[in-house]
Structures are given as C-alpha cells and as structure tokens.
Amino acid sequence: MVSKVARRHHNGKLDMVFEPRRGYTRMPHVFQQPPLKASRELYEGKDPTATVFVMESSGGMVAGDRNDITIRLLPESKARIIQQSALKVYRSHTGETCVQSIDVELEEDSRLEWMPEVIIPFADSKFQMETKIHLKKGATLLWGEIIAPGREMRGEVFDFTSLKSMMKIYVEEELLAFDSLRFVPDDIHLNGLGLLEEALYVGSIWLVSEKAEEIDLRAIHEAMNVGDGLRAGVTRLAGNAVHCRFLGVNQWRLQQEMKRVFSELSALI
Amino acid sequence: MKQQNDDSSNLSNTAAIPTDIQFLRLLQIHDSAFPIGTYTQSYGMETYIQEDAIRTKEELIAFCTTFLYQNLVYGDAILIQEAHQAAKDRDIDRLLHLENLCGAIKLAKESRDASVNLGRQFIKTVSPLVEDAFFDEWKNRIAANEIKGHYAILYGIYCAVNSMDAHYAVLSYLFSSVNGLVTNAVRAVPFGQNTGVQAVHVLAEEAVAAAGIVVGLTEADISNNALGIELASMKHEYLHSRLFIS
Numbered sequence: 152m153v154s155k156v157a158r159r160h161h162n163g164k165l166d167m168v169f170e171p172r173r174g175y176t177r178m179p180h181v182f183q184q185p186p187l188k189a190s191r192e193l194y195e196g197k198d199p200t201a202t203v204f205v206m207e208s209s210g211g212m213v214a215g216d217r218n219d220i221t222i223r224l225l226p227e228s229k230a231r232i233i234q235q236s237a238l239k240v241y242r243s244h245t246g247e248t249c250v251q252s253i254d255v256e257l258e259e260d261s262r263l264e265w266m267p268e269v270i271i272p273f274a275d276s277k278f279q280m281e282t283k284i285h286l287k288k289g290a291t292l293l294w295g296e297i298i299a300p301g302r303e304m305r306g307e308v309f310d311f312t313s314l315k316s317m318m319k320i321y322v323e324e325e326l327l328a329f330d331s332l333r334f335v336p337d338d339i340h341l342n343g344l345g346l347l348e349e350a351l352y353v354g355s356i357w358l359v360s361e362k363a364e365e366i367d368l369r370a371i372h373e374a375m376n377v378g379d380g381l382r383a384g385v386t387r388l389a390g391n392a393v394h395c396r397f398l399g400v401n402q403w404r405l406q407q408e409m410k411r412v413f414s415e416l417s418a419l420i
Numbered sequence: 421m422k423q424q425n426d427d428s429s430n431l432s433n434t435a436a437i438p439t440d441i442q443f444l445r446l447l448q449i450h451d452s453a454f455p456i457g458t459y460t461q462s463y464g465m466e467t468y469i470q471e472d473a474i475r476t477k478e479e480l481i482a483f484c485t486t487f488l489y490q491n492l493v494y495g496d497a498i499l500i501q502e503a504h505q506a507a508k509d510r511d512i513d514r515l516l517h518l519e520n521l522c523g524a525i526k527l528a529k530e531s532r533d534a535s536v537n538l539g540r541q542f543i544k545t546v547s548p549l550v551e552d553a554f555f556d557e558w559k560n561r562i563a564a565n566e567i568k569g570h571y572a573i574l575y576g577i578y579c580a581v582n583s584m585d586a587h588y589a590v591l592s593y594l595f596s597s598v599n600g601l602v603t604n605a606v607r608a609v610p611f612g613q614n615t616g617v618q619a620v621h622v623l624a625e626e627a628v629a630a631a632g633i634v635v636g637l638t639e640a641d642i643s644n645n646a647l648g649i650e651l652a653s654m655k656h657e658y659l660h661s662r663l664f665i666s
Contacts, residue, residue, distance in 0.1 A: 315643075319524075326521065329525050330644075331644060332645060333645060339490070341645075344483055345482070345487060346486055346646060346647060347647060350648075372658050373658070384528075384652075386528050386529045388529070389532070396647065
C-alpha cells in the first residue's frame with residue numbers, strides 16, 4: 152500500500168579528509184550524517200594505507216533520498232575505501248529520483264583506491280549518480296563500480312524507471328574522461344546489438360597514475376578471463392590513465408574478474 | 421528505437437534551407453571520396469564483423485542504428501550543434517571547452533584517435549578553400565598543438581562560418597557517418613552492393629529522425645549507451661588482422 156504520509160527524505164552525508172601522520176595515513180576529520188557512516192581507519196601490517204569502510208545504515212535509498220560523499224586526500228596520503236554492501240535503490244513511490252554525489256579531491260602524490268561494489272536499482276526506481284574526481288600532479292587513482300540490472304534473482308531485469316550515471320575525471324583541472332550512461336528501459340532496448348546485448352551487469356575500472364604509461368595493456372587484455380557470458384576491454388585514456396569495461400551476464404563471474412584485474416592493476420601502480 | 425513522428429522530426433520548415441551552393445558544398449565534404457580517411461575507420465564494427473555478429477543486412481542496419489541513436493546523437497551531433505552555435509557567437513572559450521569534452525567522452529583510444537585524425541585531415545583539406553579569420557584562428561591553434569582538433573568541433577565551426585544551418589550540418593553528418601559504415605561493411609563482410617544500397621536507404625530515414633532528436637538536446641544530454649560498440653572499439657586495438665584503423 153502506498154503511504155499517504157509524507158516521509159522525510161534521508162540526506163546522508165559523509166565528508167572524509169585523509170592526511171599522513173607519523174608514517175600512517177589517518178582520517179582526523181570526518182563528518183557523518185545518517186544513514187551514511189564511516190568506520191575508523193584500519194591497517195594491514197606496516198602498510199601506511201588507511202582502509203575505511205563506508206556503511207549505509209538505512210538499507211537502501213528511497214524516492215528522493217540523497218547521499219553526498221566528499222573524499223579529500225591531502226598530499227602523500229593513501230587510502231582505500233570499501234563500501235560495506237551493495238547500494239540498493241528502492242522503488243520510487245513518489246516519482247522522485249534518488250541522488251548520489253561523490254566528490255573526490257586527490258592532492259599531490261596521494262593515492263586512493265575505491266573498491267567496486269554493486270549498485271542495485273530495484274523495479275520502478277529512479278537513480279542518478281554523479282562522481283567527480285579531481286587529481287593533482289602525481290596523484291594515483293584506482294576506482295571501480297558495478298551496475299546491476301535490478302534484483303536479478305527475483306526476476307527484476309531492467310525494470311527500473313531510470314538510471315543515470317556520470318563519471319568525470321579531471322587531472323590538473325583538465326577533463327580527462329567523461330562517462331555518461333542514461334538507461335531508461337522504456338525508451339531503449341538495452342539488449343540491442345551494440346548496446347548491452349546479452350549482458351546484464353556493467354563494470355568499470357578507472358586508473359590514473361604516473362606509472363600508467365609503463366603498463367602493458369596488451370598483456371592485461373590477454374590475461375582477461377573472458378567468454379562464458381563475460382566480455383571485457385581495456386584502453387588508454389588521454390594522459391596517464393587507463394579504463395577497463397566489463398559487460399557480463401553473471402554477477403559473480405563479472406565481480407570475480409573485476410576484482411582480479413583491480414588487484415593486478417593495483418600492484419602495478 | 422523510439423522515434424519521433426514525421427511532423428516533429430521534419431525540420432525543413434523551421435531550419436534555414438541551404439542555398440544551392442551550400443547544398444553542393446555539403447555533398448562534397450560528405451562524399452566518400454573526400455580525403456579525410458572515413459574509409460579507414462570502422463569505430464568497432466570490424467570487431468563485430470570478425471566475431472561474426474554482422475552477417476545480414478538486418479544486423480548491419482541494427483548496428484548502424486545503435487551507433488546513430490546511442491552514440492552519434494548523444495555525442496558528436498550535440499557537439500556539432502553546440503560548436504556551430506559557439507562559432508556563430510565567436511566564443512573561443514566555449515569551443516575550447518567543447519573540444520576538450522569531445523576527447524573526454526571518447527573513452528576507446530582508437531575512436532578518440534579517429535576523431536582527431538579525421539579532424540586533422542579535414543582541416544588540411546578545407547583550409548585552402550575557406551577564407552575566414554575565425555576559422556583560421558582555430559586552424560592555428562591546431563597547428564600550434566594547443567588543441568587536438570577533433571572533427572566534430574571543426575566541422576561545426578566550418579558549417580557556421582559558411583552560414584550553413586546547424587540542422588543540415590547535423591543531418592548530413594549523421595547520414596554520412598552511417599553511410600560510411602555501410603560502405604566499409606560492404607567491403608569487409610563482404611555484402612553485395614544492393615545490400616549496402618538498401619541498408620543506406622533505410623538508414624536515411626533513421627538519420628532524419630535522429631537529427632530531429634538532436635535539435636532538442638544540449639551539452640547536458642551528452643551520454644553514450646552504446647557500450648557494446650565502445651567495448652568492440654577497445655578490443656579492436658588487439659585484433660590480429662585488421663582492415664580498419666579503428
């Protein structure tokens with residue numbers, strides 16, 4: 152039953168600032184507003200990289216909800232951010248769109264890894280995400296994301312109303328890459344030739360590094376474990392950047408391969 | 421593909437109809453023999469051909485239709501329209517922004533390179549034919565390597581300084597792009613000449629409908645849903661034998 156009582160929108164906020172302190176990267180400044188929350192910094196042995204988990208305590212976004220995340224890495228800091236679970240976007244019972252905005256600023260010689268988690272747009276949901284990443288000289292980025300067609304196991308495949316995704320990467324204020332997807336299943340046949348075809352899941356990896364030039368992309372390409380419903384490609388963007396795209400029928404298979412490529416690239420930069 | 425109806429997509433009653441000489445100039449620059457290298461580009465289509473995914477006329481039309489509606493309409497066509505307006509306004513900052521954007525949206529390296537190669541060939545070919553200070557200024561920026569010289573931007577400027585209407589600039593660009601793809605598919609698959617002719621006949625109507633969509637779009641609408649084609653363009657770099665450079 153559709154509730155007639157107006158529900159207050161959630162506006163999750165998370166502002167994180169990382170900086171190096173006594174050999175480790177710390178997150179001394181964090182502002183969090185529910186349902187978004189960040190874990191404290193975790194470390195693996197002597198690695199100075201701060202690992203932080205981002206949590207969404209509401210269980211998902213509902214019509215008109217917003218999530219605003221800002222991440223700032225001061226010079227020479229290193230952070231790895233992991234989303235604790237998939238991002239669920241519920242049916243838009245009011246017709247309003249859920250918005251997720253992520254703004255990242257990477258200062259000189261900083262390094263950020265954002266591990267791919269899945270975005271699941273439920274049937275009749277409306278979702279818009281905008282990610283902007285600004286890098287200064289010497290900064291390193293490794294970023295992944297995966298878009299699901301819906302709750303596939305429940306037979307929800309491209310039943311959402313709209314999904315818009317915008318990714319902009321700037322290096323020294325120059326726009327290096329702009330990826331903009333607009334999936335409105337009522338307007339386009341996403342399984343058409345040249346679109347997603349048989350694929351249901353879309354995965355992307357973005358890498359910016361001063362070492363990008365040295366990466367042998369042919370070797371990466373040839374090592375990709377494709378076939379059996381998974382297609383993948385890798386290409387060099389302008390400047391010191393690399394982009395990988397994965398189109399897959401099976402979520403688990405796509406995620407496993409993306410994680411493998413992610414780790415492979417992470418070790419090279 | 422959703423299409424607008426004939427009434428709303430037929431803009432010939434609102435757009436300035438080209439003069440006879442403008443019409444012929446457009447025919448000339450979009451002729452397949454015009455030396456900008458269109459015949460060397462497949463924009464990922466060759467990957468599909470090698471994977472045996474384009475075997476019939478229907479598949480060829482389907483590929484070109486996706487490229488038209490999901491890539492060109494929401495990419496180059498918007499940029500041509502915006503560059504045309506910026507050139508009319510003599511707004512260099514806006515053009516520099518569009519030039520940058522044109523490279524940023526082309527994620528696959530070969531498609532991005534194709535855009536620059538066509539642009540560089542185009543400026544080399546037309547610059548002895550154009551006398552316009554604004555056009556020369558853009559040409560000098562390319563020569564000085566200040567900008568890459570993406571084809572869509574240059575073409576929009578060229579049409580603007582020659583007072584050609586933006587609608588006809590976009591319409592002829594869309595048609596010539598799919599026409600070029602079909603010509604290349606006829607050679608590469610191969611298809612008979614009649615299959616190519618029939619495909620282009622169908623695609624002409626799609627180009628008209630597509631141009632009808634473009635007129636209502638702005639920079640904010642730029643997107644690319646043709647992920648299969650983009651992926652094919654990325655994979656094309658690593659094909660073992662290739663007829664085309666993209």
